Every structure is written in C-alpha cells, then in structure tokens.
Amino acid sequence: MPLTKPNQQLRRDLKDAEFALESAALEIFHKAQAGSDAEFLEAMKQVGKLHELADRLVGYGEEVKAGRIERQKAK
Structure with missing residues (x-):
C-alpha cells in the first residue's frame, strides 16, 4: 500500500533529521x-x-513505511 502524502512527508522529515544527527556526530x-x-x-x-x-529515527521511518505509524490530518 503506497504512503499518503502526509506520511511520505513524515518519512522524509525523519530521514532528514537522521542525516542531520549523523552529520553533527x-x-x-x-x-x-x-x-x-x-x-x-x-x-x-x-x-x-x-x-x-x-x-x-531510522526505526520510526521504517514504521511509517510499514504503516505502523501514520500522520493524521490536522483538525
């Protein structure tokens, strides 16, 4: 099942944060x-x-990809 746009953005954000942490380290x-x-x-x-x-963060990104973590639409 493909990721929704909000979940795609969440996964990208997690990857970006992970990269920033690795670079800082x-x-x-x-x-x-x-x-x-x-x-x-x-x-x-x-x-x-x-x-x-x-x-x-890598683990959270994998959970987003697998559909175990989802971003909900703002109310």
Missing part, C-alpha cells in the same frame, strides 16, 4: 580529535547519544 568527532583525551572521551559520549537518536 561526525563534526563533533572530527573536532574532538584535536582536543585532550578527557575532551575526546566526553565528545564520544555525545556522539554515541546522537547515533542512538539517529538509529531511533
């Missing part, structure tokens, strides 16, 4: 490499959290 990682060991370890915790959030 990569930027933090590259900047942290120039810092001290303590700064690097703290940055890696942040990077890990961003990756976890990005993974959740």
Whole structure:
C-alpha cells in the first residue's frame, strides 16, 4: 500500500533529521580529535547519544513505511 502524502512527508522529515544527527556526530568527532583525551572521551559520549537518536529515527521511518505509524490530518 503506497504512503499518503502526509506520511511520505513524515518519512522524509525523519530521514532528514537522521542525516542531520549523523552529520553533527561526525563534526563533533572530527573536532574532538584535536582536543585532550578527557575532551575526546566526553565528545564520544555525545556522539554515541546522537547515533542512538539517529538509529531511533531510522526505526520510526521504517514504521511509517510499514504503516505502523501514520500522520493524521490536522483538525
């Protein structure tokens, strides 16, 4: 069953947010490499959290695609 336009937009929005999180994680990682060991370890915790959030968004996008999550029309 094809996705409705609102659900297509929701899935695109989730993919865009996931990409933004992954990009931010990569930027933090590259900047942290120039810092001290303590700064690097703290940055890696942040990077890990961003990756976890990005993974959740991918999962939500798959649920939208499968029809388990739907965007309702505004009332």
